[in-house]
Amino acid sequence: xxxxxxxxxxxxxxxxxxxxxxxxxxxxxxxxxxxxxxxxxxxxxxxxxxxxxxxxxxxxxxxxxxxxxxxxxxxxxxxxxxxxxxxxxxxxxxxxxxxxxxxxxxxxxxxxxxxxxxxxxxxxxxxxxxxxxxxxxxxxxxxxxxxxxxxxxxxxxxxxxxxxxxxxxxxxxxxxxxxxxxxxxxxxxxxxxxxxxxxxxxxxxxxxxxxxxxxxxxxxxxxxxxxxxxxxxxxxxxxxxxxxxxxxxxxxxxxxxxxxxxxxxxxxxxxxxxxxxxxxxxxxxxxxxxxxxxxxxxxxxxxxxxxxxxxxxxxxxxxxxxxx
Amino acid sequence: xxxxxxxxxxxxxxxxxxxxxxxxxxxxxxxxxxxxxxxxxxxxxxxxxxxxxxxxxxxxxxxxxxxxxxxxxxxxxxxxxxxxxxxxxxxxxxxxxxxxxxxxxxxxxxxxxxxxxxxxxxxxxxxxxxxxxxxxxxxxxxxxxxxxxxxxxxxxxxxxxxxxxxxxxxxxxxxxxxxxxxxxxxxxxxxxxxxxxxxxxxxxxxxxxxxxxxxxxxxxxxxxxxxxxxxxxxxxxxxxxxxxxxxxxxxxxxxxxxxxxxxxxxxxxxxxxxxxxxxxxxxxxxxxxxxxxxxxxxx
Amino acid sequence: xxxxxxxxxxxxxxxxxxxxxxxxxxxxxxxxxxxxxxxxxxxxxxxxxxxxxxxxxxxxxxxxxxxxxxxxxxxxxxxxxxxxxxxxxxxxxxxxxxxxxxxxxxxxxxxxxxxxxxxxxxxxxxxxxxxxxxxxxxxxxxxxxxxxxxxxxxxxxxxxxxxxxxxxxxxxxxxxxxxxxxxxxxxxxxxxxxxxxxxxxxxxxxxxxxxxxxxxxxxxxxxxxxxxxxxxxxxxxxxxxxxxxxxxxxxxxxxxxxxxxxxxxxxxxxxxxxxxxxxxxxxxxxxxxxxxxxxxxxxxxxxxxxxxxxxxxxxxxxxxxxxxxxxxxxxxxxxxxxxxxxxxxxxxxx
Numbered sequence: 001x002x003x004x005x006x007x008x009x010x011x012x013x014x015x016x017x018x019x020x021x022x023x024x025x026x027x028x029x030x031x032x033x034x035x036x037x038x039x040x041x042x043x044x045x046x047x048x049x050x051x052x053x054x055x056x057x058x059x060x061x062x063x064x065x066x067x068x069x070x071x072x073x074x075x076x077x078x079x080x081x082x083x084x085x086x087x088x089x090x091x092x093x094x095x096x097x098x099x100x101x102x103x104x105x106x107x108x109x110x111x112x113x114x115x116x117x118x119x120x121x122x123x124x125x126x127x128x129x130x131x132x133x134x135x136x137x138x139x140x141x142x143x144x145x146x147x148x149x150x151x152x153x154x155x156x157x158x159x160x161x162x163x164x165x166x167x168x169x170x171x172x173x174x175x176x177x178x179x180x181x182x183x184x185x186x187x188x189x190x191x192x193x194x195x196x197x198x199x200x201x202x203x204x205x206x207x208x209x210x211x212x213x214x215x216x217x218x219x220x221x222x223x224x225x226x227x228x229x230x231x232x233x234x235x236x237x238x239x240x241x242x243x244x245x246x247x248x249x250x251x252x253x254x255x256x257x258x259x260x261x262x263x264x265x266x267x268x269x270x271x272x273x274x275x276x277x278x279x280x281x282x283x284x285x286x287x288x289x290x291x292x293x294x295x296x297x298x299x300x301x302x303x304x305x306x307x308x309x310x311x312x313x314x315x316x317x318x319x320x321x322x323x324x
Numbered sequence: 325x326x327x328x329x330x331x332x333x334x335x336x337x338x339x340x341x342x343x344x345x346x347x348x349x350x351x352x353x354x355x356x357x358x359x360x361x362x363x364x365x366x367x368x369x370x371x372x373x374x375x376x377x378x379x380x381x382x383x384x385x386x387x388x389x390x391x392x393x394x395x396x397x398x399x400x401x402x403x404x405x406x407x408x409x410x411x412x413x414x415x416x417x418x419x420x421x422x423x424x425x426x427x428x429x430x431x432x433x434x435x436x437x438x439x440x441x442x443x444x445x446x447x448x449x450x451x452x453x454x455x456x457x458x459x460x461x462x463x464x465x466x467x468x469x470x471x472x473x474x475x476x477x478x479x480x481x482x483x484x485x486x487x488x489x490x491x492x493x494x495x496x497x498x499x500x501x502x503x504x505x506x507x508x509x510x511x512x513x514x515x516x517x518x519x520x521x522x523x524x525x526x527x528x529x530x531x532x533x534x535x536x537x538x539x540x541x542x543x544x545x546x547x548x549x550x551x552x553x554x555x556x557x558x559x560x561x562x563x564x565x566x567x568x569x570x571x572x573x574x575x576x577x578x579x580x581x582x583x584x585x586x587x588x589x590x591x592x593x594x595x596x597x598x599x600x601x602x603x604x605x606x607x608x609x610x611x612x613x614x615x616x617x618x619x620x621x622x623x
Numbered sequence: 624x625x626x627x628x629x630x631x632x633x634x635x636x637x638x639x640x641x642x643x644x645x646x647x648x649x650x651x652x653x654x655x656x657x658x659x660x661x662x663x664x665x666x667x668x669x670x671x672x673x674x675x676x677x678x679x680x681x682x683x684x685x686x687x688x689x690x691x692x693x694x695x696x697x698x699x700x701x702x703x704x705x706x707x708x709x710x711x712x713x714x715x716x717x718x719x720x721x722x723x724x725x726x727x728x729x730x731x732x733x734x735x736x737x738x739x740x741x742x743x744x745x746x747x748x749x750x751x752x753x754x755x756x757x758x759x760x761x762x763x764x765x766x767x768x769x770x771x772x773x774x775x776x777x778x779x780x781x782x783x784x785x786x787x788x789x790x791x792x793x794x795x796x797x798x799x800x801x802x803x804x805x806x807x808x809x810x811x812x813x814x815x816x817x818x819x820x821x822x823x824x825x826x827x828x829x830x831x832x833x834x835x836x837x838x839x840x841x842x843x844x845x846x847x848x849x850x851x852x853x854x855x856x857x858x859x860x861x862x863x864x865x866x867x868x869x870x871x872x873x874x875x876x877x878x879x880x881x882x883x884x885x886x887x888x889x890x891x892x893x894x895x896x897x898x899x900x901x902x903x904x905x906x907x908x909x910x911x912x913x914x915x916x917x918x919x920x921x922x923x924x925x926x927x928x929x930x931x932x933x934x935x936x937x938x939x940x941x942x943x944x945x946x947x948x949x950x951x952x953x954x955x956x957x958x959x960x961x962x963x964x965x966x967x968x969x970x971x972x973x
Contacts, residue, residue, distance in 0.1 A: 009900060021513045021514070021515070022513040023514075023515035023516065024513055024515045026512070026515065027519065029431050031426070031432075032434075034422055034425035034429065035426045035429045035438075035442050037426075038422075038426050038442060038489075039441075039442065039445055039450070041449070041482065041485075042445050044460075045449075045452065045457070045460045045482075048460050048463040049459065049463070051461075051463075052463045069824065071817040071823070072795070072820060072821070072823070072824075073822075073823050073824070074720060074820055077820060086398065102357045102360060104353075104357070104360045105353060105354045105357020105360075105361075107356065108354045109354040109355060109416065112354075114358070122358065122362055125359070125369075127370070128601060128604075129369075130606055131540070131600050132369075132597060133542075133596055134543075134599070135571045135574045135575050135601070136368075136574065136593040136596060136597060138578065139574055139578045139593055140372065140573075140580055140593075144367075152483075153591065171788045173829075173840070173843065174840075175539070180583075185365070187365060192965070201548050216344060216349040217345070217347055218347040218351065219343065220345060221350075242451055245455070246452075246453025246456075247453070248453065248454070248546045249545045249575065257826075257829065257831075258513060258828070260516065260822060266832070268828070273453060273546075276455050277455055277546060277549060277753065277796070278794060278830070278832055279794065280458075280550050281695040281698060281795070284722050286533060293463070296348025296455070296456045299453055299455070300452060300453075300456050303453055304451070304452075306451065306453035307380045307448050307558035310451075321402050391672070391692070391694070392676035407883070464856075470706060470707065471706040520767070554666055554693055554695065554703060554708055554709070556664050556691040557692075557693075558692065570911075579832050579835055579839070580839065581835045581836070581838040581855065581859055582836045
């Protein structure tokens with residue numbers, strides 16, 4: 001989660017020419033050192049992850065990123081992120097595709113359609129869900145959701161849509177599809193609650209103006225609300241996507257730890273975060289540990305990029321709105 | 325949105341019926357989406373409440389875990405509650421002063437360029453996946469010093485830091501300059517004005533942010549796996565050894581073959597959710613309260 | 624700021640309570656650290672965990688030492704002892720299988736048991752299985768219960784058309800080592816493709832963390848096959864294959880089969896390791912179960928102040944402790960191994 005509104009404006013340093021006193025220096029010094037500490041901390045994170053992955057980077061180089069292999073057997077050791085990058089992409093994109101329309105639906109419902117007495121409880125429910133820890137969602141996913149999907153939903157999807165390779169034969173309880181559903185539930189509240197706030201922030205003059213011109217409510221939403229909030233919604237989607245990519249625990253609990261590129265969503269898979277999480281008790285070899293850190297490095301670089309992208313979208317949207 | 329664009333929304337009247345149908349369809353879809361989501365989200369909460377509720381008992385809260393115990397042995401997750409209390413408490417103790425100091429520097433002292441750099445850095449930090457933070461602390465502390473509650477709480481503190489910082493800096497920005505001027509005007513030095521007048525105004529907001537951050541990290545599993553999961557059995561409070569914690573316990577218990585362990589995992593999940601719910605409700609209460617205070621003080 | 628006074632006071636009170644709590648925790652923590660001096664802490668194999676759990680209370684009663692064991696998997700155990708996070712690590716795979724291993728450790732075989740191949744097929748108790756067919760199942764070449772290869776082994780059973788769900792370990796595991804070691808012995812194609820290891824590149828299947836999770840997944844998935852220490856199989860009332868040994872018999876993983884296999888190797892190598900997988904065809908081994916293993920405890924030679932307690936616990940475990948095994952299908956160590964173990968334990972010093 002990143003802030004869409006971290007930088008707020010306030011007048012600063014309005015006091016010129018005060019005598020610099022000792023206390024002032026102490027406060028400014030400690031606070032400055034703390035701030036420096038934050039920069040150092042982030043630098044340290046990057047450095048530790050980069051340094052820790054060094055043996056693996058030296059052994060496998062850049063091709064590590066797309067090699068589909070994870071073989072910890074003594075004497076045959078070979079590692080690559082390909083399988084997990086694929087798994088991460090499939091689960092995160094799948095979750096984003098499922099969650100976005102539903103989240104926008106809820107946001108519209110809560111901001112435009114819902115009768116007053118529904119709004120409060122539903123909003124509270126959505127916000128509560130955003131706060132539920134991933135381990136709890138994972139617990140629910142593996143003990144409640146997975147058996148239901150395995151016994152009813154997966155076979156039904158296979159028999160109805162089996163001609164699409166995505167919906168192949170199903171037998172695992174824990175599989176990529178289960179992970180997609182779990183991630184959808186996790187990012188849905190994030191996208192929904194940000195979008196709801198954005199929709200509510202659309203000036204009512206604009207909305208009423210459109211309705212006054214005789215548009216239907218949907219046309220008003222499409223013509224006024226979506227363009228107005230579009231940038232913010234895109235940023236919310238980016239944040240949701242980032243959350244899905246970085247999620248480790250819930251995915252590790254339900255995805256079944258498979259290896260390889262499988263088109264079938266009902267096969268087992270693995271993501272970057274999930275692979276790391278499942279090996280916490282010891283990877284068996286130094287090169288394996290280093291390769292796990294290499295996976296973490298990929299995740300780190302990606303999370304930074306996603307975050308900067310979200311910031312960029314927000315700033316651009318803000319600038320455009322400022323001009324309009 | 326300009327008026328020109330708005331007028332383009334007006335369509336000829338002969339298509340009115342179609343437009344109304346489309347509108348009704350879309351509204352239906354929004355209703356459906358909401359119903360679908362509420363069903364799923366409610367399903368999660370209900371599952372946890374129903375399965376965990378029947379397990380909550382005095383023993384659950386006061387007795388420690390026993391492994392491979394016959395079903396008649398009374399056990400609970402007291403050791404995990406104790407560990408979570410220690411780890412989250414220490415994390416708060418680390419993140420809170422650090423985050424507040426950064427916020428003071430950024431809002432009261434820093435030039436614009438540095439302010440933006442620090443803000444962006446902490447935003448990036450907030451977006452780093454928890455599992456990566458765990459691995460970082462593993463490399464920084466655990467490899468050389470072994471797992472401990474200190475290592476775990478440091479990992480949690482790193483996650484808390486951006487939350488504490490952001491909530492503090494946001495309320496600091498709300499504090500009206502008239503207060504600062506008043507303080508300086510009566511001859512108080514800058515540091516006294518900041519710590520004695522400006523900062524107290526923000527206590528509500530800081531508490532809100534801290535409470536939310538505590539709620540967030542209380543349920544974090546990923547950063548603890550590498551740093552604080554090799555816990556010994558029984559009740560322990562010593563942070564220099566690894567302590568069991570509630571989220572790690574849920575993670576481990578979910579992997580058991582024993583349905584009794586699953587039942588305990590549900591109960592622990594319920595406790596976590598109740599705690600988080602309580603924390604976010606009090607945070608919201610604090611937030612509205614403190615905002616009103618600051619507004620009034622400014623007048 | 625009179626209007627703000629109440630909030631400030633609340634906050635200060637909260638801060639004071641928090642500070643007091645932290646102080647209390649720290650003092651209580653150091654106090655408890657002092658009182659738990661006579662404790663021996665270990666981590667590792669989930670395979671041996673039921674036995675170690677059984678040992679905890681007699682060790683407390685007879686030796687006055689509290690034995691704590693954290694079943695995190697063999698790889699984790701070796702990792703933990705190598706980095707001195709525990710007093711002992713437990714692994715079903717010999718130390719030579721790990722890299723980095725623990726060169727400053729002594730390796731002591733301290734229990735003997737079998738890896739059971741479990742399945743979930745209601746109404747089909749004790750089906751027959753061979754290593755070759757099992758390897759093909761784990762290679763993803765045989766995917767259905769009514770495959771002719773399985774039917775041929777179980778002539779009078781009417782196996783249904785049901786998909787086989789393969790379950791394996793996802794963590795670094797000694798049970799996986801034992802299982803893949805066996806498959807490599809009986810299947811050349813397994814040996815060349817996946818090979819032997821505490822964690823291998825599984826061609827197919829669903830990965831689960833720890834023996835408990837494998838047993839749980841098999842129990843809840845119709846048609847599933849997995850492998851765990853026999854205790855987990857029996858405790859969960861799961862189907863357990865009778866495995867064909869090299870003498871041509873189908874054998875259950877019970878006392879008789881395990882003890883017969885144990886006779887294959889009772890004189891540990893210099894590093895303390897033993898191998899009793901897939902005994903050869905002979906009269907002596909005709910009842911041997913082919914997937915048996917000694918499982919090891921690894922201790923730092925210089926164990927510091929806790930050395931005396933560790934030695935006491937281990938000395939107890941390889942003698943008196945063995946008598947608690949059979950109820951959990953862990954069989955007593957052969958005499959020659961116990962003699963060797965005593966020498967190994969004597970290498971531990973402070």
